[in-house]
Amino acid sequence: MAATQVVRSEWTKIRSVASTVWTLSLAVVVTVALGMLISALSRSQFDRMPVRERLSFDPTFVSFAGMTLGQLAMIVFGVLVVSNEYSTGMIRTSLAAVPQRGTFLFSKIAVATGLALVIGMVTSFAAFFLGQSVLGSLRTEIGEPGVLRAVIGGGLYMTLIAMFSMGVATMLRSPMLSLGILMPFFFLISNILANVDATKRIGRFLPDQAGSRIMQVVPRVDDDTPYGPWGGLGIMVLWVIASLVGGYLALRNRDA
Template identity: 35%
Template sequence: MTTAIAALPRKRVSLPRVVKSEWIKFWSVRSTFITLSIAVLLLIGFGLLASSLYGDGSDPGGPPGNEPTDPIGASFTGTNFALLAFGALGVLFTAGEYSTGMIRSSMAAVPKRLPVLWAKVAVFAAVVFVVALAASAVVFTAGQALIGDGGASWSDPGVARAVIGTAGLLTGSGLLGLGLGALLRSTPGAITTLFGVMFLLAMVAALLVPESWSDVVQYLPSEAGDAFTAVTQEPDALSPPAGLAVFGGYIAATLGAAAWRIRRSDV
């Protein structure tokens, strides 16, 4: 029996095979379905609620202090809530393996290590972008139907960019969570850091940064994300391409730091 097992041919480790392995792991965990469902429900549920309250624009609805200023913004009121859910999913996809010890098996099967990270990125980005894009299209279409005559249409300038950009923002927040999970290897620590970076950092900067340095705030991750998803551009905000570049830079830096630690550490 031992001789027969030893005689079996060993398949070469390749990126497609690692991607297939990560795909199976991603869908074999119950939290994937639960978190994806919660994220979609938050995006669509809050968006439809705000759209139903928007009316003719005199009562924009939405959370106090965060009311949408246009009908498109009303449909995407749930973006920040979904952002945290997708981010948490990204954290669980990497930090979860460290907490269970499964990462040892993954690294033993793929000695070069980094293909494991890149495979996780590919699987996560593909799934989340498709889900987020579908949910964004649904909430925009249904939300504008609820608003009625005062709503926007797909042919309006900037609408397609807002829908696709929202899906990109949600996917990017998940990739930030994925990178933080691999870097910090702690689910609570990575989720807390993601929340601080995407929400608290901008609030603290707005309160503490001197007025002469106010331009720095627009380069924070949350502000850069808003720049490429908003239809109506604020005068002190980055342009959509610049916002996308800055936000993508944060993702690249986080994943790069995670890759560096994976190469340097024993596990």
Template identity: 45%
Template structure:
């Protein structure tokens, strides 16, 4: 527990990680409200720009999917910040057992992700639905509670996946570039032949749990994301154990 407390102390005393967490919360809620307000205006005006497949349930998570970028940045900064400053040597000297050190970092990141994800998912959804006005839905709507709870798991697993990737790469720029490529997947979305494969990328698969009409079952999508996260965390442990620092 002492090692976990030490990792939590690092999180709360480093401005960059705190800023990333704040942006994740504010960005999720703010973008969600703005998007829903815009959608409400488009519905009222019967605008042709409104997507024909618009669904108020899906609109509740537009902000969450944007805010997750900040949560990914938090995970990368948590890991790579120590490598960039050279403090990783001090940390490993204080905790020679690398398995324990890594487990504590993962546990701290996961705990903080849960604390951030739960209120973010619920508040973002409710605020977005309120911004939709008469077109919004409540938590009692079919699939709504499942989607909100699923969003909490989604954000937490994406954070843990990012911790594993960052541990393998050790570079903030490289880790963020790779992770944002996974999340945004611009090539996969543009090229028709790759769209079916893109469904199994961590972000795409996990995001199915937040959709009114998912192409994968919500449970399957979360299991795929969990498998990605487990593989990344295992890779991070193996690399950390096998290198000098």
């Protein structure tokens, strides 16, 4: 089967599964809504914040406060795109139709990544503009130094989260096992490692901790992170490449 036919087939699969459509819709809604809520709270509490927090107040990053839940939806999307075929048994039919496993996997990832990128960018720009509208006098503008980079970076960050999840799900095959590892990793383990003094030097190189730097415009007071916004995104890209290579090797070397 030609690569274009495989891509078209994967697009049909993704759009025909209701759970993936609802998951992406949820990513937009929760990210924007939570960002607006946190922006409103930040505006009302700004005068009571400690001086240290006011000095490092980042209106752009505040509007992305909902990314925590948005990345949850992207993780679920990435896992479902890959593991739905394993849970339903359709993987055998798919591999029979497309024996070239590399073509099969990377066509699926390409289609899902394109969709995640569109949703990620829409979400990031919507979260920024609506969040700034709520911040009032604390707001910033898209033309300010570093702001457009951060907004575009927010969309890239969400896309990379989905891609990383696809690679992990390809290695593990089970949706429950994939989510059971990815959820605690991103929402518990990563934050603990990045905020405990003994493990901070390691934790800051984890994919979400490094990648989220791209969304920051105002550096934190006494921030000693050894990389900048693009360096952090680069570290995240390396994690994504590793997960996708691992997924490909796992798919290539074992039975469906």
